[in-house]
Amino acid sequence: LVPLLCYTEASLGILPLGSANDFAFASLGMPANPVKALYALLDGTVMTVDVGTVESFSFLNVFGLGMDASITHLAHKHPIFRRMPLRELRYGFPLIQELQNQDILQVRIIADDQLVFEGNIFFLNIYNGKREGAYFYFNNEGDISDGLFNGIVIENLNFQQRLHYLIKIMRGDF
Numbered sequence: 001l002v003p004l005l006c007y008t009e010a011s012l013g014i015l016p017l018g019s020a021n022d023f024a025f026a027s028l029g030m031p032a033n034p035v036k037a038l039y040a041l042l043d044g045t046v047m048t049v050d051v052g053t054v055e056s057f058s059f060l061n062v063f064g065l066g067m068d069a070s071i072t073h074l075a076h077k078h079p080i081f082r083r084m085p086l087r088e089l090r091y092g093f094p095l096i097q098e099l100q101n102q103d104i105l106q107v108r109i110i111a112d113d114q115l116v117f118e119g120n121i122f123f124l125n126i127y128n129g130k131r132e133g134a135y136f137y138f139n140n141e142g143d144i145s146d147g148l149f150n151g152i153v154i155e156n157l158n159f160q161q162r163l164h165y166l167i168k169i170m171r172g173d174f
Helices: 022-027 034-042 067-077 087-101 159-171
Strands: 052-054 057-059 062-066 105-111 114-127 150-155
Touching: 057 062, 062 067, 062 105, 067 087, 067 114, 087 159, 105 150, 114 159, 150 159
Parallel strands: none
Antiparallel strands: 052 057, 062 114, 105 114, 114 150
């Protein structure tokens, strides 16, 4: 849907009814109250937002591989986690599981026709928005319409090092 809208005059309205609503709340400033959010949509304010593309996938907020993608997949697909009422539990338990068991991925990152990174990772994020997963403030000062994307690549580390970097990322101290 997003790539199709890029070449039209149509606008995309986002009503924050998901599990964390990171893009809507942190990047667009949408109200948490669904009725107020609907009124904000009907207000008619339109803004331009950068769209990222990785191969054939487009994203507005974040693109993740490794631990990030596994946590999201488990939180939404695993029968136990997806029924948890609090997002802290829905994402927290898979996070702990993935810190211990995450498979290592071999990646090659090319941006603007230049090799940026090649190696083994357990975590990769390319982000435009300010926050992901309700806890990870990757880009607090970021601007979703400045034409720039940021990224984090964490190579293969042991459990203690993974936990150390995860805490730094959650605090925005990296």
